[in-house]
Amino acid sequence: LHPNGGDRDLTQEILNAVDEHETVPTNELFPHTSQAEIKAALDRLASRQMVEYDTNDKEHVVLTQEGQDIVDEGSHEYKVWDAVHKAGKLSPKDQALSTPSAKLGQGNAIKLKWIKKDGDAFVPLTDSVTDTTREQLRYASEHHAFEDAKLLKDYQKRKLVATQKVITYIARKGPRWAREIPVEVTDLTAEMIADGSWKTATFKPYNFKARGVLGEAGHGGTGALHPLNKVREEFRKIFFNMGFVEMPTARFVDSGFWNFDALFVPQQHPARDLQDTFYVSDPAEAGPPGADESVDVVLAETAEEDDDESDKPTSSDPATRAAETTSKLDYNEYFENVKRVHQDGAFGSIGYRYPYNDAETRRLVLRTHTTAISAYCLHRLAANPRPCRYFSIDRVFRNETVDATHLAEFHQIEGVIADYNLTLGGLQAFLKRFFRNIGVPDLKFKPAYNPYTEPSMEVYAWHEGLGKLVEIGNSGMFRPEMLLAMGLPEDLRCYGFGLSLERPTMIKYGISNIRELLGHKVDIGDIEKMPAVRLDRE
């Protein structure tokens, strides 16, 4: 088998040519071989220093179809003259003069004094003409350049020629020139060392530029990640580096209480309608709000896992770990507080003042935001109130019409920061820092409304491609009537913010249709090939 795999040995052909001609412009010698093949063969020889080569970039003039027609049949003006000359006298209405090309040629034929108007008809002024256009184009087609370089612009404008970049390799003998590639050894064996043949053997050089074998990934291969999970991992690292602890989000189904009521979303709020939220029909109801022991176990474990990450300030605080497994308020008491805030007003809030329906709190929903988990974790924090930072990145569900940018399920990145006497300015400063960490420099904030935060701000950033500000997240300070009802102290305030995981992923991978990323239309082969990402961290 030849080194280049085919039944033709291009490397040997190049060696023969260099041996014969000293310097060889390869394209002239191998006009029908692709540049890539020639380059691969040259590189094979150059890596062994058998051959050296230079690369020449040149602009070639090539004829367009119209230019080629002129070389084949003569210029437009020539054809007009030819027709008039043959006929002796020709009416402009004659068929030979009514083609589009003849119309183009008439003016020139007159200007060149080849024909003239005689009454209603054209008559020839000469018996022979020199078709300069045709001559110049013929020259260009043979030499890939004009005899007079100044002509190029003009002919390009007339769309008779175009230019093409052509790479020529010029090869010559190298310092370790040989007529053939010697037999090469790829492995150093025990026998070679024993019998000393390694001393004279020719070893095949390493090719450090070779591309690696594409790893198996994406569909159960070596456990590589889906692009969404790759970006998720990047965000997790950023959160960990900023001292955040991950919240346990492994419950897609939650009660209306945690998804809505605890967040001060009134029971008549449109977000709670069937058109916006998926309700579970079997079972349709959760028990009354209470401790979810499985979640508590995860929270405790998550806090322990954090020890592995060396650069997290909060994880070294032993209180961080213990706190989440107990809560200060009995759930009945907390439930009554939430009900009171909604129905009658409490903790400084005048409430919504509507009859609160306990059954609504038990309806099971596919969670519409991960803020349901944040509420749960903040409530657990009340047992041992202290500054802390929580984050989560997981799936949420909304009853949306599916289109290029919306799916009925997507992923939210969410962060919560609790600390004493936080201010809105502090939230803005934090968001600026967070987004700078993912390569988004200048933020703008717009007042917004969330039932659970006041004030609330939408976060905007400049999108270079779209040339406008686009919304990249939502944020706010959790309402006191939400936090106080949990039993958190008055001066402990809390930031919250959220963004979608899909948007940065689509931007990173240049995907414009979300259905190429998630769902049944995804091309698994594409997913497998998508490379790792890196958010542009500072």
Ligand code: PHE
């Ligand atoms: N839950 C909000 C959303 O779904 C995001 C958010 C989280 C806003 C926390 C404020 C505070 O868009």
